[in-house]
Amino acid sequence: MNIVIVGYGMAGSRLAAELHARGADHKVTVLGSEPHRAYNRIMLSTLLAGKIDEPDMELAEVAGQGVDVRTGIGVVGVDRTAREVRTDDGDRIRYDHLVLATGSRAVVPPLAGIDPADLPPRVVAFRTLDDCRRILAVARDARSVLVLGGGLLGLEAARGLAARGLDVTVVHPMGHLMERQLDPAAGAVLAGTLEELGVRTELAVAASGVDVDADEIRLRLTDGRTLAADLLVLSCGVRPETGLAAAAGLTVERGVVVDDRLRSSDPDISAIGDCAQHDGAVTGLVAPAWAQARVVAQVLTGEDPTARYRPRPPVTRLKAAGIDLAAMGDPTTGPGEELTFADPARGTYARLRIHQERLTGAILLGDNPSVGAVVQLFDRGGPVPVDRRALLLGRALGTTAAPAGSPALMPDATTVCQCNDVPKRALVACWRAGARTVDDVVAATRAGTGCGGCRDAVAGIVAWLSEADSVAVPR
Incomplete structure (x- = not known):
């Protein structure tokens, strides 16, 4: 079977790896429009902060292992009758099965003074590695930055640039930050935390236009003010890249x-x-x-023709230097009991909603040792402990779940890595099989290769396993 994957981002590269791992009789061709090896897009803000280098972002390479990876190649058309894709260099590649992993593109808002298709050098829409390179090129000689957009990606970019010593201001049209995930109280605590980290916020005001000259960017606001900076970073959301699918006649709504x-x-x-x-x-x-x-690989290789995608409730994590945030479900509305705790002076906020002994929504901001247990309860739908305040305040939870520093008490089924669905038992099994370092365990299980938020937990489990008597480790 000839399988063609259009897109060599985090989805396309993972599919190529999943197909290769199953070793079935198929030929895989991957076409990526970016001229790079596959990289972890989630780590772009960490690259902005100067905490890692570009090679640290690269995902496992499968090229040359039965997979033909072609980077810097765009696909301009799909001929469904001939089962071919056409590339921008004039090639035609036949497929038996085509997988679109075209990702999404940054939304550039309509602002007077700039052309979305031809942004000035000091205005960058933050989405790709090349965008990150452009930001860093300007930031080397910059002192101030404006970030338009106070969602997850915008705040990560703002924190990363502030970590480089730049004067950063976030402009957001809504009344509080991350309004899709947070309530106003949590948004206010987050804004206070950012202020302490060197990021100012301008809320409930939109941008109307941009004036650009050789030395400065001036952002015009709808309240009549103008903010000046050396660099403007646009982080106004993304839109699924569906043009190829629509042109091929596939059913497209918001996405394919x-x-x-x-x-x-x-x-x-x-x-x-x-x-x-x-x-x-x-x-x-x-x-x-x-x-x-994983589901597509199981179906196409015949490993499990009955495999079906069953989405799990999403958990949003913002984990940057000085910020630890987890948001899931909807803790603001619905039936059941609600618990709230706020300590703005310490940058701490927690809100839980519990219905029929199950956690239906939560916001945890600040240093809360029970965040892993809360995510686990929400993800698995397990019963909450009798002492709800333990979840809210981050106290020890007995055998229901363990604090991050107590892996011995953590149930084997606990999901340590949400991105890759890796439970504690998989890490223990990997250690028993001979892995003795964090890097070895990460390479074997993929834990920590997504957002990186679980890396400390993985390291803690490896340290516990290394120090414990092998007889004492449950088998």
């Missing part, structure tokens, strides 16, 4: 409409990742994209 097997309206074409719309939703998160890649 797919069923539980990730098949589009053409059964010979699948879609995964940011460009896919399953059950009316597009996610934009890495964990669903990787889960979708």
Whole structure:
């Protein structure tokens, strides 16, 4: 079978790896429009902060292992009758099954003074590695930065640039930050935390235009004010990249409409990742994209023809230097009991909603040792402990779940890595099989290769295993 994957981002590269790992009789061709090896897009803000280098972002390479990877190649058309894709260098590649992993593109808002198709050098839409390079090139000689957009990616970019010593201001049109995930109280605490970290916020005001000259960017606001800076970073959301699918006549709404097997309206074409719309939703998160890649690989290789994609409730994490945030479900509305705790002076906020002994939503901001347990309860739908305040305040939870520093008490089924769905038992099994370092365990299990938020937990489990008597480690 000839399988062609269009897109070499986090979804496309994972599918190539999943297909290669199953070793079935198929030929895989991957076409990536970016001229780079596959990289972890989630780590772009860490690169902005100067905490890692570009090689640290690279994902496992499968080129030359039965997979033909072609980077810097765009696909300009799909001929469904001939089962061919056309590339921008004039090639035609036949497929038996085509997988669209075209991702999403940054939204550039309509602002007077700039052309979205030709942004000035000091105005950058933050989405790709090349965008990150452009930001860093300007930031080397810059003193001040404006970030337009106070969502997850915008705040990560702002924190990363502030970590470089730049004067950063976030402009956001809504009344509080990350309004899709946070309530106003949490947004206010987050804004205070950012202020202490060197990031100012301008809320409830929109941008109307941009004036650009050789030395300065001036952002005009709808309240009549003008903010000046050396660099303007646009982080105003993303839009699924569906142009290729639409031109091919596939059913497209917000994304490429797919069923539980990730098949589009053409059964010979699948879609995964940011460009896919399953059950009316597009996610934009890495964990669903990787889960979708696994299902497609299982179906195409025959490993499990009955495999179906069953989305799990999304968990949003913002984990930057000085910020630890987890948000899930909807803690603001619905039936059940609600618990809230706020300590703005310490940058701490927690809100939980519990219905029929199950956690239906939560916001945890600041240093809360129970965040892993809360995520686990939400993800698995397990019963909450009798002492709800333990979850709210981060106190020890007995045997229900363990604090981060007590892996011995953590149930084997606890999901340590949400992005890759890696439970504690898989890490223990890997250690028993001979892995003795964090890097070895990460390479074998993929834990920590997504958002990186679980890396400390993985290291803690490896340290516990290394120090414990092998007899004492449950088998």
